[in-house]
Structures are given as structure tokens and as C-alpha cells.
Amino acid sequence: MVSARRTSVWLEGKSPRARKADQPSGLDREKITEAAVRLLDAEGLAKFSMRKLAAELNVTAMSVYWYVDTKDDLLELALDRVVGELAIPDTGPGTDWREQLRQLATSYRELFVAHPWASSLVGHFLNIGPRSMEFSRTAQQVIANTGLPLHLQSGAMASVFQFVYGFGTIEGHFRQRCAEAGMTQDEFFQHAMGIVREQPTYKENFEHAERMMEARGGDTVAEMRERDFQFALDVQIAGIEAMVVPDA
Known part of the structure; x- marks a missing residue:
């Protein structure tokens, strides 16, 4: 019986096993x-x-369970799989943290648009798979590159990535x-x-909202949404810049 206290497939799930003679050929954890x-x-x-x-x-359910213990384990693997689609910027010397942050934020947004189911799983799992950890390490490095003091960096990450x-x-x-x-x-x-x-x-509750939508510009939903996202991200970056104490 699988314990209800399990924390992560990466910590407690079964390791991929060698195929038994009666298992379908070509089946492995990656393909599943x-x-x-x-x-x-x-x-x-x-x-x-x-x-x-x-x-x-085109296999039996038991064939799948040979490679994963539970449905949750498989969902956790699937989440880490799509996190691997994120573009990871170079965070080395001479790079601009603003562009790094824009790249990470844009890619993170695209993840939830391409895979709407993923948003329900983020936070449900520990997100400590190899791809998720690479994204987390990169995000931490980008925020560190801003020059924010250490005690403010986690808040900056929350502000950007939760938005x-x-x-x-x-x-x-x-x-x-x-x-x-x-x-x-x-x-x-429409x-x-x-x-x-x-x-x-309508006049009481929505006229002002419609005037705001008209003022922001854009002929399509995609264009209006893109303007909103880019401006909101500008606000996030400007807020971080304002919190960085200049070198004496």
C-alpha cells in the first residue's frame, strides 16, 4: 500500500525498472x-x-504501474516534463538581469497557456524534479543579479512569478x-x-472598464493581453530597480 504521507516521486517513487519479458516492448517511463x-x-x-x-x-493499466506507483506520481513527472520547455537564459557575467527576467517571465507565461492543466499542479507538488530545479536555480540567480539584498530576494521572486x-x-x-x-x-x-x-x-459597472480597454489599444484580444503583460512586467522590473540600494 502506498503511504498517504509520500512527498514526491523524486524522493519516494519507484525507480524506473528494467522491462520484464512480458512487458510491452518500447515502453519506458519517458514514453509514458x-x-x-x-x-x-x-x-x-x-x-x-x-x-x-x-x-x-495500447497497453494495460498494470503495464503503466510497472513504471509509476500512482497517478499523482505520473502527474508530477508530467509537470516536470513541461517545465523542461522553459527557455533558460544565460546568467553569467556581463548579462542583463532585466532581459533574463523578461525571458523567464515570458517563458513561464507560455507554459500555462500551452498546458492549462499545469497551473493546478504547481504548488500541489514539491516541484523538485530536475527541470523544475533548473528553472528555480536560474530564477534565484537572476534575482540575485538584480543587486537586491538577500532578505528581499524571495519577495521579489514571489512578486514576479506569482503575477x-x-x-x-x-x-x-x-x-x-x-x-x-x-x-x-x-x-x-465580442x-x-x-x-x-x-x-x-452596464453603465454603472462596465463603462469605465470598457474605456480602459479602448485606451490601452490593440485590435485583438491577443494584442490587448500582450500590452497588459508587458506593462505589468515593466512595473515589476521598475519596482525591483527602485528597491536596489545604489553602491556607495
């Missing part, structure tokens, strides 16, 4: 994880099951909702705004 990511992307977290995964691989997490999660879920409705993002947005404008309380 890749198939899990494809299924999660296609159907989402709520519909994901080991039975569906086994069918995707990006929220932004990317909402964006990913919106894109998924549009796809489920069979609409483009612009079609869905449809939703049309319904809102018909409400009796």
Missing part, C-alpha cells in the same frame, strides 16, 4: 510521461485517468474555454461583451 502530457493537453486534468493513458499507449502564474493561468483557461465553445478568442470576447452591454447595470 510524454503520452500523459499529450492526453492532458488534449482532454485536461479532470478527464485524465490511468485507464485512458493505457489505452493511448506571471496568475496571468498565464487566466490566459490559458480563457483560450481553453474559447476552444471548447468553438470560437476564436476575439469571437468569444460575444461576451455584447451580452454584458445588454445588462441594466
Whole structure:
């Protein structure tokens, strides 16, 4: 029986085993994880099951359990797998921390847009897989490169990456909702705004919001969202710069 107190597949999960004679040829943990990511992307977290995964691989569920103990273990592996898609900047001497931070933030946002299911798993697991740890080490180094004193660095990381997490999660879920409705993002947005404008309380609650959307510019949802993201990231970077004490 698997203990309810298990912490991470990276600490307590079974190690990949050699294939038994009666196991399907060509099956390994990496291929199982890749198939899990494809299924999660296609159907989402709520519909994901080991039975569906086994069918995707054309094997029995017991064949999958030869390589992972639990569904949670596989989800943790899948999360680390997609974190490996993040672009990792060079943080060596002579590099600009602002550009490093922009690259990391942009890539982190893209992760949640491409894989909406991942946002539900971040924080649920310890995120100590090799790819997640590489991202974490790089983010820590970038924040250290800002010149912030050590006691402020964790707060700066939280400010930037929790903002990006929220932004990317909402964006990913919106894109998924549009796809489920069979609409483009612009079609869905215009449809939703049309319904809102018909409400009796529109003038009181939404006119100012609509003027703000018009003022920020952009002809499409993607353009408006990009302007918002870039400005919000500018605010984050300016805030860090303001907190750095100049060398005496």
C-alpha cells in the first residue's frame, strides 16, 4: 500500500525498472510521461485517468504501474516534463538581469497557456524534479543579479512569478474555454461583451472598464493581453530597480 504521507516521486517513487519479458516492448517511463502530457493537453486534468493513458499507449493499466506507483506520481513527472520547455537564459557575467527576467517571465507565461492543466499542479507538488530545479536555480540567480539584498530576494521572486502564474493561468483557461465553445478568442470576447452591454447595470459597472480597454489599444484580444503583460512586467522590473540600494 502506498503511504498517504509520500512527498514526491523524486524522493519516494519507484525507480524506473528494467522491462520484464512480458512487458510491452518500447515502453519506458519517458514514453509514458510524454503520452500523459499529450492526453492532458488534449482532454485536461479532470478527464485524465490511468485507464485512458493505457489505452493511448495500447497497453494495460498494470503495464503503466510497472513504471509509476500512482497517478499523482505520473502527474508530477508530467509537470516536470513541461517545465523542461522553459527557455533558460544565460546568467553569467556581463548579462542583463532585466532581459533574463523578461525571458523567464515570458517563458513561464507560455507554459500555462500551452498546458492549462499545469497551473493546478504547481504548488500541489514539491516541484523538485530536475527541470523544475533548473528553472528555480536560474530564477534565484537572476534575482540575485538584480543587486537586491538577500532578505528581499524571495519577495521579489514571489512578486514576479506569482503575477506571471496568475496571468498565464487566466490566459490559458480563457483560450481553453474559447476552444471548447468553438470560437476564436476575439469571437468569444465580442460575444461576451455584447451580452454584458445588454445588462441594466452596464453603465454603472462596465463603462469605465470598457474605456480602459479602448485606451490601452490593440485590435485583438491577443494584442490587448500582450500590452497588459508587458506593462505589468515593466512595473515589476521598475519596482525591483527602485528597491536596489545604489553602491556607495
